[in-house]
Amino acid sequence: MSHETGRKIPNRRPKPRHPAPVPPRKRATAAVNALGTPRGAAWTILKRLDAERRPLDAVLDAFFETAPPMDRRDRNLIHALVFGVQRHRAALDHVIDHLSRTPLAKLDPDVLNLLRIGLFQILHMDRIPDSAAVNTAVDIAKAFAPPWIAGFVNGLLRSAIRSRGKIPFPDMETDPVRALAKRKSFPPWLIRRWLKRWGTADAASLCDAFNRIPPLTLRVNTLRTTREGLLSALAPEVDTARPTAVSPDGVVIQGLGTTLSDLSAFRSGLFQVQDEAAQLVSRFLGPRPGETVLDACAGLGGKTGHLAGLMENRGQILAVDVDARKLEGLAAECVRLGITITTPVHSDLDADLPPDWRDRFDRILVDAPCSGLGVLGRNPDARWSAAKENLDGYRKRQLRFLSRLAPLVKPLGILGYTVCSMEPEETDAVAEAFLEKHPLFRVRMDAEHLTAGMRALITPEGCLRTFPHRDGMDGFFSVCFVRKM
Numbered sequence: 001m002s003h004e005t006g007r008k009i010p011n012r013r014p015k016p017r018h019p020a021p022v023p024p025r026k027r028a029t030a031a032v033n034a035l036g037t038p039r040g041a042a043w044t045i046l047k048r049l050d051a052e053r054r055p056l057d058a059v060l061d062a063f064f065e066t067a068p069p070m071d072r073r074d075r076n077l078i079h080a081l082v083f084g085v086q087r088h089r090a091a092l093d094h095v096i097d098h099l100s101r102t103p104l105a106k107l108d109p110d111v112l113n114l115l116r117i118g119l120f121q122i123l124h125m126d127r128i129p130d131s132a133a134v135n136t137a138v139d140i141a142k143a144f145a146p147p148w149i150a151g152f153v154n155g156l157l158r159s160a161i162r163s164r165g166k167i168p169f170p171d172m173e174t175d176p177v178r179a180l181a182k183r184k185s186f187p188p189w190l191i192r193r194w195l196k197r198w199g200t201a202d203a204a205s206l207c208d209a210f211n212r213i214p215p216l217t218l219r220v221n222t223l224r225t226t227r228e229g230l231l232s233a234l235a236p237e238v239d240t241a242r243p244t245a246v247s248p249d250g251v252v253i254q255g256l257g258t259t260l261s262d263l264s265a266f267r268s269g270l271f272q273v274q275d276e277a278a279q280l281v282s283r284f285l286g287p288r289p290g291e292t293v294l295d296a297c298a299g300l301g302g303k304t305g306h307l308a309g310l311m312e313n314r315g316q317i318l319a320v321d322v323d324a325r326k327l328e329g330l331a332a333e334c335v336r337l338g339i340t341i342t343t344p345v346h347s348d349l350d351a352d353l354p355p356d357w358r359d360r361f362d363r364i365l366v367d368a369p370c371s372g373l374g375v376l377g378r379n380p381d382a383r384w385s386a387a388k389e390n391l392d393g394y395r396k397r398q399l400r401f402l403s404r405l406a407p408l409v410k411p412l413g414i415l416g417y418t419v420c421s422m423e424p425e426e427t428d429a430v431a432e433a434f435l436e437k438h439p440l441f442r443v444r445m446d447a448e449h450l451t452a453g454m455r456a457l458i459t460p461e462g463c464l465r466t467f468p469h470r471d472g473m474d475g476f477f478s479v480c481f482v483r484k485m
């Protein structure tokens with residue numbers, strides 16, 4: 001039994017084929033210290049992720065809040081390990097299952113996570129020597145489990161090194177769902193629906209796009225500088241900074257030598273972090289200076305900041321969210337960015353909204369809560385927590401929010417709907433149902449306010465759709481409804 005979980009641990013011990021060459025006393029100390037290393041931290045975080053069922057980002061934030069100070073390289077390694085394991089989990093499990101005499105389902109979860117971390121380094125991290133991946137996993141095993149478990153971990157990881165690239169995966173021709181689910185590490189239900197919608201080649205390339213580490217993308221704060229100004233300000237502090245391909249406001253950076261919030265460009269409020277697809281949403285809505293705008297699901301204010309920039313900080317933005325802590329973050333962002341036209345409003349869109357909001361807004365943005373299935377590259381853990389059964393619940397709430405907000409739009413005003421999802425339940429189905437229920441609205445088709453690059457992403461039906469594998473950005477859907485009179 002595992003000390004931690006009481007779950008069964010493998011009942012057979014593969015013999016370690018290559019005894020560790022480190023003297024016993026040194027290794028005993030290493031075992032005690034192992035949990036305080038970046039790999040030990042990664043193992044603790046994965047354990048918490050399983051137990052707490054919260055998004056990985058939230059688990060990481062909570063971990064680092066209470067962890068002792070650590071240098072950037074250690075933090076980066078922890079991030080690489082936990083995100084990498086989530087991104088490649090099914091493929092790692094397939095290899096572990098193949099090599100272990102104990103079936104995967106019967107492995108203790110703590111041992112399984114440790115094997116995943118070790119195997120991920122062996123298969124995906126070129127710069128880490130195999131021996132370091134194995135020895136550190138063995139040390140962690142010694143710190144929480146009986147010695148024979150350390151032997152099991154050692155034996156399995158060493159056979160993974162020997163059989164690298166030789167373990168068979170399900171065949172693409174005969175069983176494409178299982179093959180893609182295991183090779184690319186996605187749940188079969190997602191693969192099944194993507195195969196049906198897009199075919200094998202497109203579904204496979206979507207999986208590959210989601211499995212690439214997404215770039216760090218910033219959006220210039222045009223209230224403080226231009227994109228060129230931001231590029232110059234970043235030049236001394238990052239290896240490369242280049243403009244985004246489609247968004248006129250974006251900058252992609254690589255080789256950040258410090259944490260983002262330590263950049264002087266950050267402290268001076270020259271940018272917000274935002275993926276390119278999310279940047280297109282506010283441009284698509286197209287607010288103008290002097291207008292009255294409702295950002296109905298404002299969150300931490302990623303889109304609020306952009307709307308204020310497009311409005312040249314003139315007019316009024318009410319930023320609503322049900323989460324008071326997010327609104328505190330939004331208010332702090334507005335101060336950092338020099339935005340003065342935003343009022344945070346703590347409110348529940350499912351409760352009564354102020355009567356004087358009726359017919360009041362030139363534009364409303366509904367950046368609705370959704371499955372997040374278009375941002376699996378950034379949140380690789382979400383593929384494992386998402387469930388097909390939840391899509392209908394999202395659809396109903398999205399439609400409900402739109403219906404409640406529709407009466408607040410001025411005649412000829414615009415109601416913008418967006419989700420970071422490409423799934424039909426949350427995109428076309430919501431738009432169609434809204435139009436059917438609200439004949440006073442039609443889809444806005446004009447695109448004069450958009451750049452040529454953005455227009456290329458607008459469908460003949462007037463929707464903005466982005467796809468990670470085709471457009472190199474998150475998967476978003478957006479549509480703007482115009483109130484007729």
Ligand SMILES: C[S@@+](CC[C@H](N)C(=O)[O-])C[C@H]1O[C@@H](n2cnc3c(N)ncnc32)[C@H](O)[C@@H]1O
Nearest residue numbers: 297298299301302303321322323348349367369
């Ligand atoms: C997709 S996120 C918004 C992201 C944000 N617009 C941005 O760009 O950073 C959806 C937001 O809807 C909020 N939300 C969920 N249910 C709500 C409700 N009943 N009323 C108001 N806001 C709600 C969530 O707290 C969350 O911040």
